[in-house]
Amino acid sequence: MGPDNTSDGEPPAGVPGGGVSDGAPAARDPRGPRTPRRVLRAAAAALAGFAALVAWTLMTGPAAGAAVGDACLLPRTEAHHSEGLDSWESGYARPEGDVQALMVFLSFPGSAPDLSTSEVAADHFPATSRFYQRASYGKFRLHVHPLSHWLRMPHPATDYAISRDWGAAHRAAYLRDAIRVTDPVVDFRGYDVVYLVADPDAPGVDSDATKVVNLATPLHVDGTSLSRMVTVFEHHPPDRNVLAHETGHIFDLPDLYFRPPPGSDADWDTHVGDWDLMGSQFGLAPDPFAWHKWKLGWLDQDQVGCVTRTGTTYYDLSPDETRGGTKLLVVRTGVDSVLAVEARGETGNDRTACRQGVLLYTVRSDRDSGDGPVDVIDGHPRHSACPATSVYPPLADAPLGVGESYAVPDGSTEVTVLRHPSDGTWTVRVTERVPHSADDSDLRG
Numbered sequence: 001m002g003p004d005n006t007s008d009g010e011p012p013a014g015v016p017g018g019g020v021s022d023g024a025p026a027a028r029d030p031r032g033p034r035t036p037r038r039v040l041r042a043a044a045a046a047l048a049g050f051a052a053l054v055a056w057t058l059m060t061g062p063a064a065g066a067a068v069g070d071a072c073l074l075p076r077t078e079a080h081h082s083e084g085l086d087s088w089e090s091g092y093a094r095p096e097g098d099v100q101a102l103m104v105f106l107s108f109p110g111s112a113p114d115l116s117t118s119e120v121a122a123d124h125f126p127a128t129s130r131f132y133q134r135a136s137y138g139k140f141r142l143h144v145h146p147l148s149h150w151l152r153m154p155h156p157a158t159d160y161a162i163s164r165d166w167g168a169a170h171r172a173a174y175l176r177d178a179i180r181v182t183d184p185v186v187d188f189r190g191y192d193v194v195y196l197v198a199d200p201d202a203p204g205v206d207s208d209a210t211k212v213v214n215l216a217t218p219l220h221v222d223g224t225s226l227s228r229m230v231t232v233f234e235h236h237p238p239d240r241n242v243l244a245h246e247t248g249h250i251f252d253l254p255d256l257y258f259r260p261p262p263g264s265d266a267d268w269d270t271h272v273g274d275w276d277l278m279g280s281q282f283g284l285a286p287d288p289f290a291w292h293k294w295k296l297g298w299l300d301q302d303q304v305g306c307v308t309r310t311g312t313t314y315y316d317l318s319p320d321e322t323r324g325g326t327k328l329l330v331v332r333t334g335v336d337s338v339l340a341v342e343a344r345g346e347t348g349n350d351r352t353a354c355r356q357g358v359l360l361y362t363v364r365s366d367r368d369s370g371d372g373p374v375d376v377i378d379g380h381p382r383h384s385a386c387p388a389t390s391v392y393p394p395l396a397d398a399p400l401g402v403g404e405s406y407a408v409p410d411g412s413t414e415v416t417v418l419r420h421p422s423d424g425t426w427t428v429r430v431t432e433r434v435p436h437s438a439d440d441s442d443l444r445g
Contacts, residue, residue: 022081022212022249022369072306072330074338074365081254083373084336084365085295091227092252093192095132095140096297101193103146104182108157111202113150115236120197121146123236124243131244131277134348135288136298137323142247145191150199151181157204162233164208175213175229179221188222193250195243197232207235210242212249241281253278253292254369272361272376273395274354275344279374280391287349289374290320290328290342291363299327307331310432314418316425317358319345329430331413336366339408341415343426344399354386357399358417358426360406379406 076084093099103125105117121144129142154177161170178196188194198205210233218225230246249255256279260266272279277286293299303326305315318325320342329341340361346353360377367373379400384393400406405416411433418427 022214022246022255071308072304072332072338074336074363077336077366079366079368079371079373081249081252081369081373082365083254083291083295083363083367085291089252093250094297095136095142095251097139098141098143099192100190101142101144101195102186102188102191103144103195103197104178104186105147105150105197105199106153106178106181107150107199108153108155108202108204110156111199113199114201115199117146117148117150120200120236123234123238124195124232127241128243128247131241131286131349132247134321135293136296139298140296142193144195147186151185153177153181157198157202160204162198162204162206162209164206166209166211171213174231175219179219179226183221188226189224191224193247194226194229195232196229197234200234200236205233207233207238209233210246212246239281241277241286244286245277245281248278248288248292249369251296253288253295254373255279256374257370258372259370267392269392269395271372272374273392273398274390275359275361275376275395275398276374282391284386284390284396285344285350285353287321287344289340289361291340291361291374293320294328303327305329307430307432310434312432313430314427315430316427317341317343318425319343319347319356321345321348321350322424325425329428331430331432333362333412337362337364339413341428341430345424352389354390354396355399355401357401357404358415358428359399360415377406379404 070086073086074084075086076082076089088094103121105120107113125144125146129144132140132142160174161167162174175196200207210231212228212230214228215226218227220226228250230243230250232243232246234242256272256276257268258266258270259268269280274280274283274285276289276292277283278288278292280286288296290299294304305313305326305328307330315326315329317329318327320327322345327342331339331341333339340363342359344350344353344356344359346356357379360379362375362377364373376395376398378395378398380397381394383397385397387393390396400415400417402417402420405414407414413433414431416429416431418429420426
């Protein structure tokens, strides 16, 4: 599990450019003590200037060729891993089609590995590839190319001071040495993703230090540029979905968990709970949000319905985990914010989900990774569910069921689940009214 330091780091010594680290939350017992969920701000408060923009037309049945246009495309901002999707950050590879990944195995002096490289590779693959193939409906195929032997680093792992909040100088030394021992036996050309996997049993290897290192200035090796690498320090066997989480950062997805300050016992999972593995890889429903699937290019435009004017609309939502159908409804609530509506089932990556139903959440494109860019709306705020298995029981039963509604506090939007027929879809009614005036502070929560 890796550190979640998402602030710009100091330029690594010996490595061009600065570093930004992304990681999963610290290893922890998902059934451990929980703290009360913070009170969510108004989920979809609207700027008065958007009153004419936010609307839906009356229609029946599923969204047929719904045009998204610019109204629901949040702008990309300077936020780290911005949730904006009006453009793609050119420094990131696109998770579409066949993507090639290199997996390098690093050992250290004075410690012979107890595991073979094939055993360590099997900790993460094919599970990670299968996760993304299911999540993308087959549109993203991640192919891993593992080395067949360990490469010896020049120094013991203890010399690199590997830790959760890894210092820039030690991190730079580790990356520099890893590339030096790998370059003679590997041609880096043709690889979109690089995993640097340390011997999990070597003294000094900290399993909480797994993370993605982003370089402000790419390294140039074998005629290609390396902008980011996944440094893996997982124990054996590793935490579930940990490499899938880190791979999400490679494709510009943010951390959705909350990192408490040092010494605090506050909960990590108050923002999204079990929903989307970028919150918790331990989650019962780790399939990516439909918003993320849209961002990554896995949804067609006609699978997204967008609010464009006041009125009432009926949609048949197809579960996020299955192919085809309308996946996402978007209500624009501000310059950098939306209310998102999707259906979640109990299949595929979400086969262990605590509850199925219609899930609502807010998205902000102006918030950094780890600073709450997504907040799940609790459809049952007086109840919890699955206390023995959920990472955050108050949100485990967040989806709305048939006959249930959610109205945003300013009165502008109401979502009601009407039926759940045998074909698996969820019919929802969205009523959009002219919102009460709200200032930007209401949106920021």
